Amino acid sequence: MALEGGMSCVKYLMFCFNLLFAITGLIILIVGIRAEINSYPYMNFTDENFYKFAPIVLIIVGIIVFIVAFFGCCGAVKENHCMIITFSVFLLIIFVAELAVGIAGYMKHTDLEDSVMRNLNASITQYPVDKNVQKTIDIIQTDLQCCGINSPADWADHGLPIPSTCCSAQEINNGVVADCTENSTNFHSKGCLTKLVVHMKDIGMVLAGVGVGIALVQLLGVIFACCLARSIRSQYETV
Structure with a gap:
């Protein structure tokens, strides 16, 4: 029993x-x-x-x-x-x-x-010629509201103009979207490296x-x- x-x-x-x-x-x-x-x-x-x-x-x-x-x-x-x-x-x-x-x-x-830094440096030079890289960087700069790697100056350091995705909701004048500059109202002044690393670490810690x-x-x-x-x-x- x-x-x-x-x-x-x-x-x-x-x-x-x-x-x-x-x-x-x-x-x-x-x-x-x-x-x-x-x-x-x-x-x-x-x-x-x-x-x-x-x-x-x-x-x-x-x-x-x-x-x-x-x-x-x-x-x-x-x-x-x-x-x-x-x-x-x-x-x-x-x-x-x-x-x-x-x-x-x-x-x-x-x-x-270190891994993210290495890949961002390699990708930013391919931005003007690789549509896939351009799309990915644009998504990141839009979603994370950032610009460049460590700062927006990274674009100028690579001889490239600041992409429009470094700004949020640019003004439209006479049907033309205003250029994104450091003086723009909705300019993303922070670099993407720190924000991207934090985002990925958060995902990793949740999975862990x-x-x-x-x-x-x-x-x-x-x-x-x-x-x-x-x-x-x-x-x-x-x-």
Whole structure:
């Protein structure tokens, strides 16, 4: 009786955990999608693969979590030893993947500034001739309300005029948009380097926090699953 009562308790705890597990999967999926959206097109200015692949990893993990939660719920309700073991293995793999994303996020953000600086310097010279580079820089200067790398003077240092995206909502006189200059009312006086690094670091820290935090929650799932599988096996051996 004590064994059956203990197994029943673990079974219901396991079932409740899987409901939580499904919610964490949804959180992972949403965070991954938002990170993918928020990092575009900024990821083009860093060589750190973490910012390119971490959101995709979380999206894939989030989808897999729903499948794993199904195995966990069915295994707990039916007291199926094989399904519980399958659940434990999948959960352990997910735990390792999320922990890896979390650790990489905390480690890689320290090298981000040098990578962004290097890529911005290489890109600004290509601004007049490369339409893709021009589009990306224009988006960054518009979204982050910045201009140049360290300051707007970087454009003149490279022998280039200040782009119109260094200003917000330029006035239109007789159908002609006014030139963007340092004297313009809505001129972006701050450089893009600091703002871009802060933006990317914020994304990285969110990914790292979600990866590590949810991985620790899912570690409890592995423990519950192992306890339930052991209880089921012990019951069969007793019978």
